[in-house]
Amino acid sequence: MNVLVILIPIALGLGAAGLFGFLWAYRNGQFDDLEGDAVRILEDDEEPLPPR
Structure with a gap:
């Protein structure tokens, strides 16, 4: 049970970071x-090379 005290905030933090990253990318076009x-x-797009 003690592990959940650590893992739940980490999971919420990673989810918030992913959401922040998506919103940042969306707002920047x-x-x-x-x-x-x-x-x-x-x-x-490349120009053809001149003959040797």
């Missing part, structure tokens, strides 16, 4: 453009 990343990875 991390989840605004979900489609753009899927398309951006398919584009070829």
